[in-house]
Amino acid sequence: MKVLRMKCPFCGCWNRFPVDKVFVEQHVSDPKIKAFIPMYKPLEFIRCKKCGEIIANPNELIRIEKSSAKA
Ligand SMILES: [Zn+2]
Numbered sequence: 001m002k003v004l005r006m007k008c009p010f011c012g013c014w015n016r017f018p019v020d021k022v023f024v025e026q027h028v029s030d031p032k033i034k035a036f037i038p039m040y041k042p043l044e045f046i047r048c049k050k051c052g053e054i055i056a057n058p059n060e061l062i063r064i065e066k067s068s069a070k071a
Pocket of ligand 1: 048053
């Protein structure tokens with residue numbers, strides 16, 4: 001488990017919440033190549049602590065940006 005920091009798209013407030021790191025297979029044109037993209041899966045519905053809007057949910061995986069991907 002990991003804690004992800006994400007900026008609320010509604011009010012700009014930073015939120016921290018627990019996520020699982022998952023690997024999603026990416027379909028590429030060459031069938032010999034299997035590409036897996038690391039993504040984050042929220043453990044629950046996450047509401048912004050400031051404005052209360054839902055900013056993440058378990059059904060929507062979050063793509064890891066290169067700049068924030070730290071092992
Ligand atoms: Zn907010």
